[in-house]
Every structure is written in structure tokens, then in C-alpha cells.
Amino acid sequence: MSDQYEVHPHTKVVRGPNRASYNLTQIHDIIDDALICHVGTVVNGRPAMIPTAHWRVGERIYIHGASKNRILAAIADGAEACLCITHLDGLVMARSAFHHSANYRSVVIYGKGTVVSDDAEKMEHSRLFTEKLEPGRWDHIRHPNKQELKATMFLGFDLDQVSAKVRAGDPVDDDEDYDWSVWAGVLPCTTTWGAPVDDARIKPGFEGKGYQRG
Amino acid sequence: MSDQYEVHPHTKVVRGPNRASYNLTQIHDIIDDALICHVGTVVNGRPAMIPTAHWRVGERIYIHGASKNRILAAIADGAEACLCITHLDGLVMARSAFHHSANYRSVVIYGKGTVVSDDAEKMEHSRLFTEKLEPGRWDHIRHPNKQELKATMFLGFDLDQVSAKVRAGDPVDDDEDYDWSVWAGVLPCTTTWGAPVDDARIKPGFEGKGYQRG
Numbered sequence: 001m002s003d004q005y006e007v008h009p010h011t012k013v014v015r016g017p018n019r020a021s022y023n024l025t026q027i028h029d030i031i032d033d034a035l036i037c038h039v040g041t042v043v044n045g046r047p048a049m050i051p052t053a054h055w056r057v058g059e060r061i062y063i064h065g066a067s068k069n070r071i072l073a074a075i076a077d078g079a080e081a082c083l084c085i086t087h088l089d090g091l092v093m094a095r096s097a098f099h100h101s102a103n104y105r106s107v108v109i110y111g112k113g114t115v116v117s118d119d120a121e122k123m124e125h126s127r128l129f130t131e132k133l134e135p136g137r138w139d140h141i142r143h144p145n146k147q148e149l150k151a152t153m154f155l156g157f158d159l160d161q162v163s164a165k166v167r168a169g170d171p172v173d174d175d176e177d178y179d180w181s182v183w184a185g186v187l188p189c190t191t192t193w194g195a196p197v198d199d200a201r202i203k204p205g206f207e208g209k210g211y212q213r214g
Numbered sequence: 215m216s217d218q219y220e221v222h223p224h225t226k227v228v229r230g231p232n233r234a235s236y237n238l239t240q241i242h243d244i245i246d247d248a249l250i251c252h253v254g255t256v257v258n259g260r261p262a263m264i265p266t267a268h269w270r271v272g273e274r275i276y277i278h279g280a281s282k283n284r285i286l287a288a289i290a291d292g293a294e295a296c297l298c299i300t301h302l303d304g305l306v307m308a309r310s311a312f313h314h315s316a317n318y319r320s321v322v323i324y325g326k327g328t329v330v331s332d333d334a335e336k337m338e339h340s341r342l343f344t345e346k347l348e349p350g351r352w353d354h355i356r357h358p359n360k361q362e363l364k365a366t367m368f369l370g371f372d373l374d375q376v377s378a379k380v381r382a383g384d385p386v387d388d389d390e391d392y393d394w395s396v397w398a399g400v401l402p403c404t405t406t407w408g409a410p411v412d413d414a415r416i417k418p419g420f421e422g423k424g425y426q427r428g
Contacts, residue, residue: 010260015280036302036316040254040261046224047254047261047293051300051320066229079261086265088250088405091347093424096356097340098366100347102250106265126311133305133314133401140396142310152312170413182354183423184413187347191302194402199384201392202399209397210307 010110011163021164030085030105030164031056035132037085039063043074054083055125055132059159061109062116062125067153075113075155083109083157090188094171095180103167103186110161116154119146125154134211224324225377235378244299244319244378245270249346251299253277257288268297269339269346273373275323276330276339281367289327289369297323297371304402308385309394317381317400324375330368333360339368348425 005011005022013020021027031037031054040049050071052063061083065072075081085107092101116122126149127138144152171184196210219225219236227234235241245251245268254263262285266277275297279286289295299321306315330336340363341352358366385398410424 010262015283035305036300036318038252038254038263038298038300040252040263040296042256042259042261045256046324047256047296048224049252049254049263049296049298049322051298051318053316069229082254082261082263084252084263084265086250086252090408090411091249091427093348093351093410094355096358096362097344097352098358098362100344102267104250104265108263110260130311130314134307137307137396138311140394141308142312142391142394144310144312148310148312170415177356178415179417180354180356181417181420182351183410183420183425184416185424186411186413187425187427188408188411189405189427190408191403192406194304194404196307196397197304197400197402199398199400201384202397203393203395206395206397210399211397211401213305213401213403 005159005162008161011161013163013165016165019165019167021166027107027159027162027164028056030087030107031061034085034087037063037083039071040082041071041074041079043070043079053129055129057128060156061159062154062156064125064129064152064154067151069153072153072155076115076153078112080110080112081157088189089168090186092171092186093184095173095177095182095184099171099173101167101171103169105164105166107162107164109157109159111157113155113157116156119149122149122152122154219373219376222375225375227377227379230379233379233381235380241321241373241376241378242270244301244321245275248299248301251277251297253285254296255285255288255293257284257293267343269343271342274370275373276368276370278339278343278366278368281365283367286367286369290329290367292326294324294326295371302403303382304400306385306400307398309387309391309396309398313385313387315381315385317383319378319380321376321378323371323373325371327369327371330370333363336363336366336368
């Protein structure tokens with residue numbers, strides 16, 4: 001298997017091609033580092049979008065939600081989807097307004113979704129999603145019952161029509177602007193996980209036992 | 215003026231209506247707290263999406279990018295857009311797999327975009343964008359020249375077909391599940407700004423003078 005995704009006509013990055021990546025490992029990492037993605041599709045000829053959680057299994061990315069959600073239902077009915085995952089890593093402060101930018105890692109995935117219809121598979125995806133939130137948690141929680149599985153739609157998308165864009169590092173100003181009297185550089189940002197907050201109805205003995213995400 | 219946005223047929227939140235908000239101030243705050251949004255539209259009948267920076271002026275949200283970007287160009291040509299802004303505030307860890315959730319604040323905006331074509335207006339939007347990145351910065355940087363303004367498209371979207379969804383607080387489990395032997399609560403997350411990183415070609419005297427975002 002190649003370590004690069006195939007470049008399709010509409011996954012070819014045209015604007016800023018030097019930031020493009022089709023590398024499998026890099027794209028997997030961008031997907032796995034994120035907990036949420038944005039899913040867009042066309043409903044009755046109009047664009048529609050939701051943020052939702054995702055997880056990856058090999059060359060597929062999965063989402064789930066209420067079976068009656070109109071966006072998920074449209075995708076289940078065959079509407080093409082577009083999934084986007086974005087990490088903002090910093091603000092790029094240049095000497096010229098024009099060259100201000102952002103450091104980021106993003107992935108865009110195009111394709112039709114496949115509905116997971118088998119209950120055992122849906123159960124396994126419940127497990128995978130929960131384990132992404134907290135490794136080992138599945139063994140301690142109540143698993144979905146038949147009714148809950150029925151109320152939840154799981155959709156998988158092949159990682160095939162996929163591309164990444166990545167920007168990192170210093171601003172790139174026009175040569176003649178480097179002498180401007182202004183600070184230039186990067187304002188880095190990251191997602192930080194705080195101390196777990198106990199539920200008000202925490203079971204006695206479990207206080208302060210929450211999982212600390214890295 | 216009402217303090218609530220009108221509820222349109224397709225901005226009416228159907229799934230999880232108790233999380234819906236149409237409140238002006240709350241929606242403004244969710245928009246202003248974010249630096250990037252996801253913009254979706256329909257290009258040749260297919261969904262397409264990009265992450266991009268945004269800023270707000272009163273009842274309009276603005277984005278900008280390369281004039282030749284195919285998604286911006288489609289919107290400029292009249293394609294309807296959908297903008298989504300999402301803050302992930304935490305992971306909601308329940309006793310049952312089914313009730314795991316996220317705390318979040320999101321806004322979805324539908325509508326057609328208006329191209330800003332006047333150079334003075336484009337200049338003013340360059341200023342507003344830069345000032346959102348760092349208040350006061352505009353006075354110290356090189357402003358866009360005619361060619362840069364031409365290469366940049368600015369699009370505005372009315373805040374009219376807009377809704378928010380907000381979830382906060384503890385997990386909500388089924389009553390019979392509260393006795394499960396597992397920790398439950400919220401794993402909070404936030405965007406943290408690190409110390410500014412000087413450009414390798416920083417002008418002497420400006421070392422360590424970067425703006426620290428709050």
C-alpha cells in the first residue's frame with residue numbers, strides 16, 4: 001500500500017499547494033488528534049453542516065448521531081458529504097496585513113457515507129468511540145441497549161478522496177517589509193484539558209477519580 | 215430591535231431543542247470568541263468546505279481569502295453558504311455509553327454572501343481582521359496595497375438565518391443508571407495561548423515583544 005493518498009481532481013489543493021499533503025500517516029494523525037469534525041452535505045439543494053465527534057478505524061472515519069438528524073439522514077440516503085477536521089495551532093503575525101495567516105493542520109474528506117446497520121457492529125463502534133474519549137472506560141459503563149442502538153445512526157466514510165493542508169512556522173513577509181518596526185512571529189495556541197469535574201450526583205467513592213486527558 | 219433572532223424553518227433546532235438559542239448576545243459572543251469558522255457551500259452540486267478566519271461587525275459576519283478560491287468564488291457567484299462556529303468546552307462522561315456527550319457552544323448561519331467590492335471598505339475590513347488578532351496592531355504594520363486588495367475577496371453574511379446550540383454541565387443519565395460503579399462528570403477543555411514565538415528574522419529591539427493573547 002502506498003504511503004500517499006491518490007490525488008483526485010477535487011482533492012487537489014489548488015490554493016497554497018505548497019501546504020498540501022496526501023501523506024497517510026500525517027492525515028491519520030490530524031484526524032486522530034481531533035475529537036470533533038464538521039460534516040457538510042446538501043439537503044434539498046442547500047448546504048447544511050453540523051459539528052460532531054468522529055473516530056477512525058484504519059482507512060475509514062466514523063461519526064454517529066440521532067437516526068432522525070436531517071443531515072445524517074440525507075447522507076444515509078446517498079447525499080455526498082464533506083468532512084473537515086481543523087486544528088488551529090497559532091496566529092501568524094507578519095509585518096504586512098496581507099501576510100497575516102494562521103498555523104493549522106486540516107483535513108478534508110469527500111465521499112458518500114455507509115450506514116452501519118448490524119447491531120454487533122454498532123455496539124463495537126460505541127466501544128471504539130467511548131475508548132477514544134477514555135481508554136478502558138467501556139469495561140465500566142452500561143452498554144447501549146437495543147432501543148439506544150436503534151436511535152443511533154453510525155456512518156462510515158472511506159479515506160480515499162482526502163487531502164490535508166498544513167501551515168507551520170514563521171510569517172513569510174515580502175523581502176522589503178522585514179525592516180518594519182513591529183513585532184513579528186507566531187502566537188501559538190493549543191487545546192488544554194482541565195481537571196475533571198465530578199458530576200453533582202457522583203457515586204460515593206468515585207469523587208476525584210476522573211480521567212485526566214493529556 | 216428584538217434580542218432574539220427570528221426562527222426560520224431551517225434554523226429551527228429540531229434535535230435537542232432544549233439546547234437551542236436564538237439570543238443575539240449569546241450568538242454574538244459565540245462568534246466573537248472564535249477565530250475560525252467552517253464555511254460550506256455547494257460547488258457543481260457537491261458539498262465543499264473550508265476552515266477560515268472570521269470577524270463580526272454588528273449583524274454581519276465576514277470572511278476573506280484568495281479571490282480565486284473556488285468556494286469563495288462560488289459564494290460570490292450566488293451559491294448559498296452555511297457557516298458553522300464551534301467551541302468544544304468539554305467531554306461529558308456518563309454512566310451509560312448512550313449518554314456520553316460533549317459540552318459545546320456552536321452557531322450555524324445560513325445565507326448568501328455579499329462581496330465587498332469597494333477598496334476603502336476592503337481596507338477597513340483588513341483593519342478589523344488585524345485588530346481582532348491583536349488590538350492596536352493596525353497602526354504598526356504595512357497596509358494592503360492595491361494589488362493585495364485585488365487578490366483578496368471579502369464576503370459578508372447577514373446574521374438573520376442563525377441559530378445556536380449550547381450544552382453545558384453534568385451528564386444526564388437514566389435514573390436507574392446512577393448507581394453504576396464508574397466515575398461520571400465533565401473533562402473540561404479550553405484553547406490556551408502560549409508565549410509568543412519571535413520570528414527568526416525579528417527586527418532587533420523587538421525580541422520578546424509579542425502580544426500575549428488572554
